[in-house]
Amino acid sequence: MNTKTSAFVPDAVSVHPRSLKVGGEWLASFAVTGYPREVHPGWLQPLLTYPGRVDVSLHIEPIDPVTAANRLKKQLSKLESGRRHTSEKGRLLDPQVEAATEDAYDLSARVARGEGKLYRFGLYLTVHAPTEEALGDEVAAVRSLAASLLLDCKPTTYRSLQGWITSLPMGLDLIGMRRTFDTSALASAFPFTSPDLPPPDPTSVGAPTGVLYGFNIGSQGLVHHDRFALDNHNSVILGRSGAGKSYLVKLELLRSLYRGIEVHVIDPEDEYGRLAAAVGGNQIRLGAEGVRLNPMDLPIHTRPDGRRTAPRDALVRRSLFLHTVVAVLLGRELEAAERAVLDRAIAATYQRVGITSDPRTWTRSAPLLADLAKILEATGGTQLAAGLEPYVSGSFSGLFSGPTTTRPEGHLVVFALRDLSDELKPIGTLLALDAVWRQVSNPAIRKRRLVVVDEAWLLMKERAGAEFLFRASKTFRKHKAGLVAITQDTPDLLASHLGKAVVANAATQILLRQSPQAIDEICSVFNLSLGERQFLLSADRGQGLLSTGTQRVAFQAIASPAEHYLVTSDPAEVAEMPSTAADIESAFVELDAA
Structure with missing residues (x-):
């Protein structure tokens, strides 16, 4: 033979x-x-x-x-x-x-x-x-x-x-x-239909690209998805509390880091700290002692060759952003007269430290919010200065009492907002989003990035946060970035015009287990079949529907023991885990070796 x-x-x-x-x-x-x-x-x-x-x-x-x-x-x-x-x-x-x-x-x-x-x-x-x-x-x-x-x-x-x-x-x-x-x-x-997602290039014989989400419930195959191969890189993840939203996202982030994708996370509940410590990420705990973000910093970008540059309209854009900052701090919309006074005071504050319309002066040290309050009081903006007093020298001044102490740079940057008081969370969220936008819009470094906004319904309640999500969903594609919006308050997200726009501008939509009260609206918005409706009502934790345009696939998220150790949020498991970065790294090495 x-x-x-x-x-x-x-x-x-x-x-x-x-x-x-x-x-x-x-x-x-x-x-x-x-x-x-x-x-x-x-x-x-x-x-x-x-x-x-x-x-x-x-x-x-x-x-x-x-x-x-x-x-x-x-x-x-x-x-x-x-x-x-x-x-x-x-x-x-x-x-x-x-x-x-x-x-x-x-x-x-x-x-x-x-x-x-x-x-x-x-x-x-x-x-x-x-x-x-x-x-x-x-x-x-x-x-x-x-x-x-x-x-x-x-x-x-x-x-x-x-x-x-x-x-x-x-x-x-x-x-x-x-x-x-x-x-x-x-x-x-002929078997022209399949429950598996079609590959980007059916003629290719190479390994599947993208991130492994889990296994296909319908065919028992593996579900690989590459969001950067679609028209836009945004995604929304909707599911009831306990459905496994954060677990799935942390899995995707960890596997995206292997592909060289930079990740920025807005973390309101401090769920990403263990993951950041294990992979050498940068966690910025807003509200902690000594952690400050100066809202008057100009968006200066550092090129790979060491040169520092800024957009042509950097000073104008920063002035407009400061109008939003003051409105958020005061908790109300500014009147026309107040806007005029504030605009003059912002220009005078920058001029006092030598920053003018000449781009060569933009690399100088930026003024502080306290300097703006003094100029306001001296130029007729007494009421505005009084409203800024708690944030300049009062109980809430810790976040603005000096120059910026940390830079949101690295392959994984997590903005932890849990330590912020309720009064400071709106402005803390706005400053975190502004820092993320600086990195994403940096023309000197064009990398693929993911911006994760966990519990997006908290941001949608604030106008500044809702407008950022809307702008990000529209423009992130131009900067090779993708927005990941996660929320458990699905009805409120779909009830607002900006929320619907965020969903409509997401090429990837993931639906996990839904509550009976929200399933009717979910079926109407996403045009689900009766079988898909029943699946979402009875899905186990980690099971969901991955939708990319006209293609849908039911999947079950899977993780290795080492990955599970880093991404789980189960209180019983978290209570037995180490809290220091060194202990986390040591435990991760032991699990990986096992």
Whole structure:
């Protein structure tokens, strides 16, 4: 025997009346003899996605038009004579004969007009199992699945060897159980549909790109998704509390870091600290002692060659941003007169430290919020200065009492907002978003980035946060960045105009388990089917629907023990974990080695 082909030949073949033993494997073959009256595209897909090993073999033989016309003519003559005989005898008409006659007339007309052709079609199944007992269970499961598709499967009794050969990719039909199909029915039988996401390049034989989300519930395959291969890189993740939203996002972030993608996170509940410590990320705890962000810093970018540059309208944009900062601090919209006074005071504050419209002066040290308050009080903005007093020298001055102490740079930057008081969370969130926008819009460094906004409903309550999400969803694509908005308050997000715009501008949409109170609106917005609705109502933790345009896939998130250690938020598990960065890194190394 040729040594090149010996590896593909079994050691022995044992033939039984209804089964075969090929090497160490047991097989049973079936021929499909009964079909449903009407089929839809992809109707054989359940057989192809059966979790066990099943070979599905289709044998197609075209029938020449002359032979097809003659056969249809004979069949119509038989059916019509039978109908007339039944009518002459005064008997009731057989509904099956009536349906067959109508189908024959319709098929004959389409063939005569050249709208279709006839084919002889054979469908055969071969079930594989490791043992004879397991083969019986697999055969019963496959026949039940075929019966649910209105397929009548008959075992190839005493022709088990011929049935197996017929299922092999050799083009040999040794069973000969054929049915006549027309073009449309035959086209529907081809497995053109699949529960798996289509690859970006179907002709490529390389490994799948993107991030591993988990396994496909429908086909048991793996779900890889590359958001940067879509029209935009944004995503929204919607699900009830405890559905596994943060768990899934942290998994994606960890696996995205392996691909060289920079990540920025707005973390209101301090859930990303353990992950940041393990991968050497930069965690900025706003509200902690000594952590300050100066809102008057100009957006100066450092190029790879060390040169420092800024946009041409950097000073104007910073002045407009300071209008928003003051409005958030005061908790109200500014009147026209107040805006005029504030605008003059901002310009005077920058001029006092030598920063003018000349870009060469923009690298000088920026003034502080206290300097702006003094100028306001001296130029007629007494009321505005009084409103800024708690943030300049009062109880809330810790965040603004000096120059910026930390820079949001690194492969993973987490802005932890948990230590901020409720009064400072709006302005802290705004400053964090501004720092993220500086990095994303830096023209000197164009890297792929992800900006994660956890619990986005907290930002949507604040106008500044809602406007940032809206602007980010529109413009991040131009800067090779993607916005990831996570929320459990789905009705409130979809109730606002800006929230709907954020969802509409996300090419990737992930729906996890939903509450019964929100499912109707979710189904309406995302056009879900009844089966998808039931799936989202009963999904386990970590299960969800990944939607990319017209493609949807049901998946289950999976993580390795080391990944689970870093991304879990289970209070019982977190309580037993170390809290220092050194201990976290040591435990991570031990898990990875195990």
